[in-house]
Amino acid sequence: MSKDYIATYQAHTNIALIKYWGKRNQDLMLPVTSSLSLTLEAFYSQTQVHFAKDYASDQFILNDQPQSKNEVQKISNFLDRFRQLKATDLKAKVTSYNHVPTAAGLASSASAFAALACACNGALELNLPQKELSIMARFGSGSASRSLFGGFVEWEKGQGDDSQSSFAHPFDEADWDIAMIALIVNQAAKPFSSRQAMQHTIESSPFYALWAEEVASDLKHIKRAIKARDIHQIGQIAEHNAMKMHATMLAANPSFTYFQAESLQAMEAVRQLRKAGLTAYFTMDAGPNVKIICPYSEVPAIQAHLSKAFDPQNIIVSRPGPQPFPIPTFKN
CATH class of the missing domain: 3.30.230.10 (Ribosomal Protein S5; domain 2)
Structure with missing residues (x-):
């Protein structure tokens, strides 16, 4: 070569x-x-x-x-x-x-x-x-x-x-009426990596023994909900699955969490959205930021509610994304 x-x-x-x-x-x-x-x-x-x-x-x-x-x-x-x-x-x-x-x-x-x-x-x-x-x-x-x-x-x-x-x-x-809103509460790098956190959870959390069984059930049900385009069911399953994952971390020894005060505030804001009649469910990964599953058609109303408590610049709306694609080469 x-x-x-x-x-x-x-x-x-x-x-x-x-x-x-x-x-x-x-x-x-x-x-x-x-x-x-x-x-x-x-x-x-x-x-x-x-x-x-x-x-x-x-x-x-x-x-x-x-x-x-x-x-x-x-x-x-x-x-x-x-x-x-x-x-x-x-x-x-x-x-x-x-x-x-x-x-x-x-x-x-x-x-x-x-x-x-x-x-x-x-x-x-x-x-x-x-x-x-x-x-x-x-x-x-x-x-x-x-x-x-x-x-x-x-x-x-x-x-x-x-x-x-x-x-x-x-x-x-x-390719239907679904979106995800990222509510950015902290852009800083997390204090410990996902790899470290996963291994610590496996080794020390008594709740982890149930994890695989719960995921298998959630996966089966959410696939049905996606095919039915039932966003309420999708959201309910995803929200519960995320909280079960974080529960395994809270039960680790020593315990740890990615939750921050603003994360809890964001989760409560999503619950209030539902009380207001909007379709919104949260999920959260190995980091403090909260993602909201919702219909794209309800995004303006959800943004209006969230903007009362959060900086609009930290409310990022996304439609579903594509597979990778080539782009022009960078100039070195």
Whole structure:
């Protein structure tokens, strides 16, 4: 390989309605349960990878800032999987822009690694099918497997330690009256990573023994609700699933939580929306920010209510988002 290989892709975040919380195999990034998410139009990453003989080592630039040695190593490990498929040892420069707060519970790693997987596939001319790309993206971030697709996406947990059996696939295009509102209460990076929190929960929370059984039931019922386009049922199931996930953390030893005072205020605001006759349900991931599932047709009324208590700039509306797509190459 003597020529340069370069590609740039945009991928969108996804927010799980049925949560992924815990791995059964850390090395293979295999989840304890299946999960289901909605890809969002409003939050995305744009990532370029450039493989070239002129690079003596891998480089990683995020939002115009060179990243730490540890972060570069994580990216190098990910690139190695694609280099192995291409049978090349070319080093690469990865340049990425996150149009979403990083490490704030808004799935920035999902969009970032989905975009990087697609860029590697394009740059190295591997022509991997989407199923295989989803598997590859999983090794960067588990939830990145779901950002390979638009709309509602299911990530299959797979069987045993078979790495190839765990992948994501589209479930529903979400081309109907549904939206998600992100209520940003804190954009700062969370104090501990999802990976650390998941493992601590598995090892110390007595509630975790029930988690897989609850997820299997919630997943079955929410899939029926999505096909029926029953947003009340979708919201009720998603809200309860999120609270069950956070309950496993509260029961860990020592206990921990991603809730902040503003998070609790946001959840109560959603309950008040329902009392006012609006269709709104919340979900919350490993971070303080609250996401609201609602019909797109009710967004103006919901925004009006929320703006009384929250800064309108922190109320971000999103329609369902697309699968990753190529964009023009950045100018270095």
